[in-house]
Amino acid sequence: MRELRVVKLLDRLENAAGLDPLADRVTSVVNAVIRPRSLRDLLHGVPAGHPLHPVAVMIPIGAWTSVAILDIVPGRNRAAQTLVGAGLLGVGPAVASGFTDWSELHEQQKRVGLVHAAANVVASGFYLASYAKRRSGGSGKLLALAGLAVVSASGFIGGHLSYRQAAGANHAEDVPHLFPTGWHRLARLDSLTDGEPTSMQVGGVPLFALRRGEGVDVLSNVCSHLSGPLSDGDVKGSGADACIACPWHGSEFSIRTGEVVHGPATAPQPRFDTRIVDGVVEVSLPGAG
Ligand code: FES
Incomplete structure (x- = not known):
């Protein structure tokens, strides 16, 4: 047709x-x-x-x-x-x-x-x-x-x-379908600069990673609003209240949970579980695959 x-x-x-x-x-x-x-x-x-x-x-x-x-x-x-x-x-x-x-x-x-x-x-x-x-x-x-x-x-x-044109749609919806199941190597912990947002890829999926001391928070790097790169944004606040602000339209997401703190985004960022094994950071996405 x-x-x-x-x-x-x-x-x-x-x-x-x-x-x-x-x-x-x-x-x-x-x-x-x-x-x-x-x-x-x-x-x-x-x-x-x-x-x-x-x-x-x-x-x-x-x-x-x-x-x-x-x-x-x-x-x-x-x-x-x-x-x-x-x-x-x-x-x-x-x-x-x-x-x-x-x-x-x-x-x-x-x-x-x-x-x-x-x-x-x-x-x-x-x-x-x-x-x-x-x-x-x-x-x-x-x-x-x-x-x-x-x-x-x-x-x-x-x-x-x-x-x-996907205005208003969740641009992070496909992440769980694309990311492979199980645990995957992200990077060595000592290669990540403390407090500095970093862009990485695992299984072809762009990730936002932020080392904070001996822990690492990982979210999808593609903003759920209109696909802006979160790793180019600014970290606001600290501790459990820390947010990442998208550089394109200023949506703010909780780094700890991925939830939307301020729009225009309305859908949360997929958040990855992390663990450190022999100095290597590994990530897993609940519900992936
Ligand atoms: S693309 Fe992130 S706020 Fe619009």
């Missing part, structure tokens, strides 16, 4: 560098408006362990899809108007979570995301106009249908962004 032509258009959109100046300006606005880190973490979905945006869009999409059904059932105008309004109320969290995620994506993803957002603005405009028309005693059904068409097209673009 062949791909739809529209997919090729979206592939081309990924390389539309002409959108970058606008994307930069919008990013500055988003970063200025949504500043507190705890709020950004919440909007990214750090407590949920995956992005919040797909959940947030359920309210407008669910409400507006229901409007299309109610609009063809006689005598349901009042209920349809209520759902148009409910969908509009749900736009705020969807926009806030979407733009927070979008502000920390790669250029190609931002270009597609910008068109996705623009389509949602147009769709919301149609529903706002539909609501106003219904309130004033008019029909507003055609406006709602136009809104549904645009929001559906926007959903298609959002699917491209999420699944084809």
